Amino acid sequence: MIGIDLGFVTTGFSIVEKREGKIFLLDCGLLSMSSSQSISYRIGCFYDFFDQKLIEGQIQVISLETPFLGKNVQSFLKLGYLRGLLYLLANKHNLDILEFSPREVKLSITGFGGAEKDQIARVLMRLFPGFQMPKKLDLTDAMAVSLCGLWNSSFKK
Amino acid sequence: MIGIDLGFVTTGFSIVEKREGKIFLLDCGLLSMSSSQSISYRIGCFYDFFDQKLIEGQIQVISLETPFLGKNVQSFLKLGYLRGLLYLLANKHNLDILEFSPREVKLSITGFGGAEKDQIARVLMRLFPGFQMPKKLDLTDAMAVSLCGLWNSSFKK
Numbered sequence: 001m002i003g004i005d006l007g008f009v010t011t012g013f014s015i016v017e018k019r020e021g022k023i024f025l026l027d028c029g030l031l032s033m034s035s036s037q038s039i040s041y042r043i044g045c046f047y048d049f050f051d052q053k054l055i056e057g058q059i060q061v062i063s064l065e066t067p068f069l070g071k072n073v074q075s076f077l078k079l080g081y082l083r084g085l086l087y088l089l090a091n092k093h094n095l096d097i098l099e100f101s102p103r104e105v106k107l108s109i110t111g112f113g114g115a116e117k118d119q120i121a122r123v124l125m126r127l128f129p130g131f132q133m134p135k136k137l138d139l140t141d142a143m144a145v146s147l148c149g150l151w152n153s154s155f156k157k
Numbered sequence: 158m159i160g161i162d163l164g165f166v167t168t169g170f171s172i173v174e175k176r177e178g179k180i181f182l183l184d185c186g187l188l189s190m191s192s193s194q195s196i197s198y199r200i201g202c203f204y205d206f207f208d209q210k211l212i213e214g215q216i217q218v219i220s221l222e223t224p225f226l227g228k229n230v231q232s233f234l235k236l237g238y239l240r241g242l243l244y245l246l247a248n249k250h251n252l253d254i255l256e257f258s259p260r261e262v263k264l265s266i267t268g269f270g271g272a273e274k275d276q277i278a279r280v281l282m283r284l285f286p287g288f289q290m291p292k293k294l295d296l297t298d299a300m301a302v303s304l305c306g307l308w309n310s311s312f313k314k
Contacts, residue, residue, distance in 0.1 A: 043241060044248035069230050077224065080237015084200060085245060087238060091201035 003146025063149025160303025220306025
């Protein structure tokens with residue numbers, strides 16, 4: 001299960017797995033892309049990066065948070081570009097894409113749909129004791145959506 | 158020059174070229190995708206279809222109309238998916254993407270930025286006498302944006 005928190009400058013990802021009732025954080029990190037690069041260059045980087053990650057991690061499911069339209073319509077549209085690439089990768093590698101609202105993610109991690117980011121971070125640190133609180137919240141957001149995906153797909157099985 | 162009028166059900170495309178001051182319509186048509194198919198399947202179809210078209214047509218520039226946010230936010234986001242795929246193809250085949258507002262397209266074709274669709278269709282039929290008015294406007298929209306791209310890139314040269 002990979003959780004991805006999309007962004008045209010910084011994208012967070014988190015790969016988690018459940019084995020014998022325990023959850024393991026196998027890989028996590030950020031893909032940073034310079035805003036001075038062209039859109040098509042960044043699109044190419046993003047595609048190649050996740051193509052590789054999905055193969056290496058033998059990923060079967062991608063978990064995403066539903067984007068909401070904020071003040072910046074262009075940013076919202078560009079999130080669509082990146083989602084389109086993930087759907088293309090899902091088609092190429094025969095993966096499922098799960099999607100959760102921000103509320104569902106928070107509820108799943110903390111038991112409270114209106115939880116703040118630092119509350120989510122505390123739960124993550126408890127789950128993965130060696131994990132240091134990152135400066136960028138894109139990483140904790142990705143971890144949260146990966147865990148939400150993992151728990152929800154376990155339920156379904 | 159390929160002009161593409163994006164849609165998750167019907168996408169129009171038009172390939173035009175200028176030789177010795179004359180404009181030729183080399184290829185045009187529609188890609189129709191059933192709404193009963195999954196998003197990732199349709200994404201895969203769209204990508205493969207245009208990957209092939211761009212190679213066969215030896216395309217160097219893609220011309221698109223700027224999407225505007227209408228009432229349906231999800232449709233707008235999904236247009237983003239398709240645009241992301243075109244940017245990926247532009248990266249892969251080293252193409253340029255030009256973008257025009259609906260007003261710029263209308264102005265470029267008819268000389269009037271507020272022109273109606275049937276006025277555009279009449280100009281297209283005059284330009285390409287053998288061309289029959291199609292039932293689907295996705296095709297005339299694609300032709301209009303391809304011509305707009307062609308004229309504007311000729312100016313720049």
